[in-house]
Amino acid sequence: MAGPALSEPLSELELKQLIACHECDLLLRKPDAAAGERVECPRCGYELYTHRAQVVRRSMALVLAALLLYVPANFLPIMQLNLLGQATEDTVWTGVLGLYNSGMQSVAVVVFLCSMAVPLLKLLCQFAVLLSICLDIGRSYGLLLYRIYHHMREWGMLEVYLMGILVAIVKLIDLADLSIGLGLLCFVALLLVQVWLEVTMSPHQIWEALSGEDAHAGD
Amino acid sequence: MRAIDAGLLICHECHQLNPQQPGSDKQFCTRCGGHLHARRPNSLVRTWALLLTAAVLYIPANLLPIMTVNSLGKGQSDTIMSGVIELVNYGMLPIAAVVFIASIVVPTFKLVGIALLLYSVQRHQPMSARQRVLMYRFIEWIGRWSMLDIFVIAILVAVVNFGSLASIVPGYGATAFASVVVLTMLAALTFDPRLIWDNTDSDDHHE
Numbered sequence: 001m002a003g004p005a006l007s008e009p010l011s012e013l014e015l016k017q018l019i020a021c022h023e024c025d026l027l028l029r030k031p032d033a034a035a036g037e038r039v040e041c042p043r044c045g046y047e048l049y050t051h052r053a054q055v056v057r058r059s060m061a062l063v064l065a066a067l068l069l070y071v072p073a074n075f076l077p078i079m080q081l082n083l084l085g086q087a088t089e090d091t092v093w094t095g096v097l098g099l100y101n102s103g104m105q106s107v108a109v110v111v112f113l114c115s116m117a118v119p120l121l122k123l124l125c126q127f128a129v130l131l132s133i134c135l136d137i138g139r140s141y142g143l144l145l146y147r148i149y150h151h152m153r154e155w156g157m158l159e160v161y162l163m164g165i166l167v168a169i170v171k172l173i174d175l176a177d178l179s180i181g182l183g184l185l186c187f188v189a190l191l192l193v194q195v196w197l198e199v200t201m202s203p204h205q206i207w208e209a210l211s212g213e214d215a216h217a218g219d
Numbered sequence: 220m221r222a223i224d225a226g227l228l229i230c231h232e233c234h235q236l237n238p239q240q241p242g243s244d245k246q247f248c249t250r251c252g253g254h255l256h257a258r259r260p261n262s263l264v265r266t267w268a269l270l271l272t273a274a275v276l277y278i279p280a281n282l283l284p285i286m287t288v289n290s291l292g293k294g295q296s297d298t299i300m301s302g303v304i305e306l307v308n309y310g311m312l313p314i315a316a317v318v319f320i321a322s323i324v325v326p327t328f329k330l331v332g333i334a335l336l337l338y339s340v341q342r343h344q345p346m347s348a349r350q351r352v353l354m355y356r357f358i359e360w361i362g363r364w365s366m367l368d369i370f371v372i373a374i375l376v377a378v379v380n381f382g383s384l385a386s387i388v389p390g391y392g393a394t395a396f397a398s399v400v401v402l403t404m405l406a407a408l409t410f411d412p413r414l415i416w417d418n419t420d421s422d423d424h425h426e
Contacts, residue, residue, distance in 0.1 A: 010220050010225060015227075015236055015238065018227070018236055019236070020221075020222035020227060020229045020234075020236055022229060022231075022234050023352065023412045023413065024348075024352070024412065024413055024415070024416040025221045025222050025223055025229065025413045025416065025417075026220075026221060026222075026416075027220045027221060027222045027224075027225055027227065043416070044348075044349070044352050044412075044416070045349075045352075078374075079378060081378050081379070083381050083384060083385060084381075084384065086381050086384065088377075088378050088379070088380050088381065089378070090374055090377045090378035091377075094377040095370075095373035095374050095376070095377040096373065097377070098373065098376040098377035098380065099372070099373050099376055099389060102376060102388050102389055103389075104389045104393060104394065106394055106397070107369060107372075107373075107389065107393050107394055107397050108373075110369065110397050110401065111369060111370065111373045114366060115370065115373075140252075143233075143250070143251045143252060144251075144252070146233075146251070147232045147233070147251055147252075147253055150232055154362075154363065154404065154408065155404075157363050157366055157370075160363055160364055160366050160367055160370060161370045163317065163321075163364075163367055163370075164366075164367050164368075164369075164370030164371045164373075164374060165370075165374060166314070167314055167317065167318060167367065167371045168371050168374040168375055168378070170306075170311055170314045171306070171371070171375065172375075172378065172379070174309070203233075203234075204234070207233045207234070207235070207250065207251070211250045211251070213250075
């Protein structure tokens with residue numbers, strides 16, 4: 001991906017023609033990427049960007065779907081447990097409350113952030129950014145929110161939580177009468193939509209559309 | 220050639236290139252307004268601090284019980300390791316393997332791996348940059364999976380709540396363990412992977 005060996009050295013090219021790898025700081029001539037093409041750093045293999053078609057419209061549909069799934073996924077019962085006639089229910093929210101009420105406030109806060117707050121805030125940031133691109137309003141807020149989104153990315157852990165649900169089910173299945181609730185279905189759906197959204201919403205195109213460098217970056 | 224050699228700064232947040240302005244301490248990205256640094260400030264010191272704190276908390280995280288199962292007046296405390304052993308005794312090997320990897324292998328690997336990266340950058344060790352970068356990416360990607368045990372505890376505490384018949388109470392090992400996971404994730408974030416490449420000569424081949 002180093003490009004043809006043209007005569008001018010890199011330092012004399014214009015800024016627009018250059019790109020640097022975010023992970024190893026290698027300076028490159030910016031390659032032209034067609035739709036669906038993935039550009040990688042030739043030195044360290046980091047994905048520089050992927051060009052996707054219809055980014056804004058597709059992402060918008062996925063964000064709306066994810067926001068609709070959010071409430072049932074977090075507040076409908078994931079599983080019910082029956083023991084000698086007594087029944088208890090588990091939702092993502094009661095998990096947080098249970099920890100909080102048993103004196104583990106700090107852990108409860110971490111679980112709340114990673115499984116509920118950050119995933120919701122991420123979706124809201126993405127929604128606001130897409131709205132700002134679609135309606136062409138509040139671009140400076142859009143840029144700020146998209147920066148915040150990138151800082152939160154690591155901390156949303158829906159897929160880890162799903163694995164936690166599986167482990168809990170395996171631990172409980174022999175001990176008591178366990179039934180799976182509708183909440184689990186919604187949770188899995190939310191997770192899938194969210195992963196799909198992260199793949200679709202190519203950051204490089206969103207930044208260009210937000211800053212107005214390329215009005216058609218999000219098409 | 221590195222961007223820094225051409226007098227260009229890459230924005231941490233939006234990856235935009237900005238020409239370096241000589242003589243100004245604080246520079247902001249022309250596109251997104253983020254702070255610009257050639258390298259993350261004090262990356263090595265901050266990463267060491269976070270890593271050492273995590274290493275200290277790693278001890279209570281593994282020794283203290285993460286939860287206590289009370290059933291008909293009897294209480295049984297579980298540490299991280301005893302939870303894994305119990306799963307093995309039940310014959311649930313695949314799940315036991317997942318929990319073992321997420322709660323024991325990954326935190327240990329992260330502590331050792333980040334320490335190794337820091338050491339290799341500071342001592343200019345002739346390790347392959349590519350290997351180190353693969354290790355860094357793996358550490359960054361896998362870190363979040365250690366939260367698994369914390370989420371399992373949250374679910375179990377909520378669902379096994381039958382009063383004196385059976386209940387589960389979280390222990391202080393869980394607090395220590397959650398802190399280790401968060402601190403090692405922060406350590407991976409503060410470490411600047413570009414430092415790995417700064418003391419190798421391998422960039423000449425790609426100009």
